[in-house]
Amino acid sequence: MGIWVLMHTAENPDEAQVLAGLQALDTQIVGAIYDRYFPEVYRYVRYRLDDEYTAEDVTSEVFVRLLEAARSGRGPKSNLKSWLLSTASHIITDYLRRAYRHPEQSIPEELLDAAYSPLGEIEHREKVRAFKQAYAQLTPEQQHVLALRFGVGYSIEEVATIMKKSTNAVKVLQFRALAALQRKIKEYYD
Amino acid sequence: MTDLYTALEKCLQAIEQGESVEQALSVYPEFAEELYPLLELSLQARNLGMRPIPDAIRRRGRQRVLEHAARLRQNTQDTLLWSFLSLWVRPALLFGLAFVLLFSSIGLINGSASALPGDYLYPVKRTWENLRLSLTFNPQERQLLISRFEQERLNEIEELLARGRVVPITFSGLVESMMGEQWLVAGIPVRITDSTRLPQAPISEGMLVAVQGITHREGVVEAFEVQLLSANTSQPGEDDDNNNRDNSQNENNDNSENDANENSEQDSNGDAGNDNNGNSDNDGSNNDENDNGDDANGNGRNESDGNGDVNDGSNSDGSNDSNDDSGNGNNAGDDNGMSENDSHNNDANDSNNDNDNGNGDDSGESGDEDCNEEHKNESCS
DSSP states (O other), X not given: OHHHHHHHHOSSOOHHHHHXXXXXXXXXXXXXXXXXXXXXXXXXXXXHHOOHHHHHHHHHHXXXXXXXXXXXXXXXXXXXXXXXXXXXXXXXHHHHHHSOOOTTOOOOGGGSOGGXXXXXXXXXXXXXXXXXXXXXXXXXXXXXXXXXXXXXXXXXXXXXXXXXXXXXXXXXXXXXXHHHHHHHHHHHHO | OOOHHHHHHHHHHHHHTTOOHHHHHTTOGGGHHXXXXXXXXXXXXXXXXXXXXXXXXXXXXXXXXXXHHHHHHHHTTSOHHHHHXXXXXXXHHHHHHHHHHHHOSSOOOOTXXXXXXXXXXHHHHHHHHXXXXXXXXXXXXXXXXXXXXXXXXXXXXXXXXXXXXXXXXXXXXXXXXEETTEEEETTEEEEEEEXXXXXXXXXXXXXXXXXXXXXXXXXXXXXXXXXXXXXXXXXXXXXXXXXXXXXXXXXXXXXXXXXXXXXXXXXXXXXXXXXXXXXXXXXXXXXXXXXXXXXXXXXXXOSOSSSGGGSSSOOOOHHHHHHHHTTOSOHHHHHHOOSOOSHHHHHHHHHHOTTOOOTTTOHHHHHHHHHXXXXXXXXXX
16 A cells, blocks of 8 residues: 555656566555556557557557566666557557558547547537548657546656656757648548 | 736636636626637636546456556566566467367376466466366356366466465455455455445355456455356346457356466456456445446446346346446346345346346245356365
């Protein structure tokens, strides 16, 4: 229970203690880490991949890699969150490279966010489709920043820490990512 | 003067605080034209991220990760030789044993008899047990064997605890005492933590439960999940979405074969049937992502399939309803607590099915019903 409190009350709890327990593969600590970071990692992965099943597998893979790395002493020495999300990003980039994506590929209906559009609103679904297609065409780094900032909802400072960049750099990145997204969406309609 | 990028960020923050796009931009009229479309886009970007996370996904992943950790811990103890041998020797042993058993009338020399979950020879032991059971046709003898094996499960766990080994396990038994977070189930100390999933119905002493968790160095089992077992061993149904994942139904009720209560070590899927239970409402740590609704649609392992009925009289779970309707495979559950979740219904059910749930409330009756079942660990009066 103490671990739970530790992980949920401070942004940077006594990470040293947590990471030490992680290396020992202590069940309670592993469980606590999972509980603390699963929602964010999953949201991030699901946002990037837009597929719940793959997102589940990739998310589990992120934590499995954490265990493997920790056990052999290659785990994060600090900033666990950054390690997790960067790892997720790498796995996703590899996955996307392998899975051929044709830019004109239409996204299956099931993946559209039907739950959030009033039934029968074709226009809304069209907008969503345009967004997702355009998003898929962004560079990995642009997708990354948008997934962190809007998919998970991190603040600019958190994104900066995760990406190991300055907040100014991230401000520029997010601007450019949104601008690129907007251009692609326009192209979709033209 | 603020630059364009900072202005964008400031507007984004203002929108996060609840301002409209127009309000946010009013501070930066010089950038309004350029930023307006981007801010509108950011709204859409944010909306797409806001769907809830199905709880079943969280649970499955958690079990998977914890088991992986347990396996990694075990592996560091094995020597390289054992790892190599396990590729060849164990299957050979399994085959050999089956052969010997088939062709001998006694065939009871069993070198794996003392193996514990997580041991190299443990699967051999379980296979041996299953073989014996499948070759026992007399119903009384079968019952006896089943009880012995169930007791052996408990012994194994106690041995694991005594040795301080850490292994994922599953077992079932009667709740003997509940002191805050320390329970005693079938003589085994079980620790309930914040992240233990408990059924929606309150558990009390004397109830039959299934515990899924991991043995701990300190000599307790840390529970990941506790399920109420009804007298009717309801099977979590096959579910469309879960097909590829939870194939090995860890039916925590040992109806006939013992292998139902699997130690998740053997479960190559890594899924120790997490989703057997899961009235996700209860679990305090899950509140945000809680999705009974989602489960009804997708995962179908709808919760309280029959388990919920065990509740003393007031099966008032809305979740029971959503259960049956979507017909997500769990038809066994359907007989049990349709919608009127009240004792009235339980009584009706009881008259239909001898094996029916109604455990909690029909005091005298439930006792009998328990006794109908194979779970004869406990005394049936």
